[in-house]
Amino acid sequence: MEKQGEISARNIAEFSEQGVTLVRGAISCDWIELLRKGIATNIETPTERGRVWDRDDAGRVTFYDSQAWRSIPEYRDFVLNSPMAEIAGRVMNVSKVNFFFDAVFVRSPGAQFRTPFHQDEPFWSVEGFETSSCWMPLVSVERKSALEFVAGSHRWDVKYEQQNFGALTGDDRDQVSYANSEAEPFPDIEGHRDDYDIISWDMEPGDVAIFNARMIHGGSGNLAADRDLRVFNTQWLGDDVRVRFREEGMDPDHTDVMTAAGLSDGDVIGTDLYPELWRR
Numbered sequence: 001m002e003k004q005g006e007i008s009a010r011n012i013a014e015f016s017e018q019g020v021t022l023v024r025g026a027i028s029c030d031w032i033e034l035l036r037k038g039i040a041t042n043i044e045t046p047t048e049r050g051r052v053w054d055r056d057d058a059g060r061v062t063f064y065d066s067q068a069w070r071s072i073p074e075y076r077d078f079v080l081n082s083p084m085a086e087i088a089g090r091v092m093n094v095s096k097v098n099f100f101f102d103a104v105f106v107r108s109p110g111a112q113f114r115t116p117f118h119q120d121e122p123f124w125s126v127e128g129f130e131t132s133s134c135w136m137p138l139v140s141v142e143r144k145s146a147l148e149f150v151a152g153s154h155r156w157d158v159k160y161e162q163q164n165f166g167a168l169t170g171d172d173r174d175q176v177s178y179a180n181s182e183a184e185p186f187p188d189i190e191g192h193r194d195d196y197d198i199i200s201w202d203m204e205p206g207d208v209a210i211f212n213a214r215m216i217h218g219g220s221g222n223l224a225a226d227r228d229l230r231v232f233n234t235q236w237l238g239d240d241v242r243v244r245f246r247e248e249g250m251d252p253d254h255t256d257v258m259t260a261a262g263l264s265d266g267d268v269i270g271t272d273l274y275p276e277l278w279r280r
């Protein structure tokens with residue numbers, strides 16, 4: 001029988017075949033409590049990357065921030081000392097794991113804003129198949145409000161035009177444009193939901209949805225009037241990941257910090273920027 005929080009053969013197979021797996025009870029309530037404190041600080045004092053993604057007529061907001069782990073001690077503690085690195089490594093079935101960055105998605109009660117379907121890896125300043133994003137709600141979330149995943153899409157091997165989230169964050173560094181690229185238009189998943197195998201779950205604090213960064217995902221939002229949503233997400237890199245500066249632009253764009261740390265296109269990920277936090 002599978003024990004709560006343990007990585008099973010089923011988790012590894014699901015992650016490989018469908019691109020996402022849910023690990024129930026992966027993270028203990030002490031860590032969740034700590035991250036709730038960190039998010040409260042983060043909302044009060046956003047980093048320069050923090051932005052309100054959406055504010056509706058009723059004043060309900062969707063707040064986003066990222067790469068705050070160096071300035072928020074609770075985030076740093078979680079990244080460096082929680083079991084998340086090992087869990088990501090075991091699910092990806094790799095020999096070592098480097099930390100990439102953190103992101104938070106906070107919606108006030110009743111917020112309806114849904115994140116458009118997209119993939120993560122095409123935005124990143126790295127390239128590789130062995131990647132994972134660990135989406136972890138710090139409150140209970142109903143399935144209709146949780147992140148949704150298009151099963152198997154991590155293996156489609158098509159280059160799609162992606163959303164310009166840089167327009168939402170307003171950060172000049174993070175603009176992404178496919179104007180001069182041969183990328184295909186992004187499929188209209190929302191308009192043809194029945195044509196796709198879309199996966200999501202009711203989730204409790206401590207549950208983590210771990211997905212390949214090539215996986216098409218989106219949604220969230222759609223909250224009941226009395227429900228808010230606070231999500232802490234960490235992104236992890238496995239064995240085959242290399243530096244990749246992209247012509248379309250990147251979000252977040254790490255070109256400057258990587259170059260300053262001596263990393264060039266094609267290099268193995270490492271250095272203090274992306275600490276190795278687990279090895280098999």
Ligand SMILES: O=C(O)CCC(=O)C(=O)O
Nearest residue numbers: 105115135219220231233
């Ligand atoms: O929670 C959300 O609204 C978006 C999450 C997402 O896109 C991600 O974690 O990559």
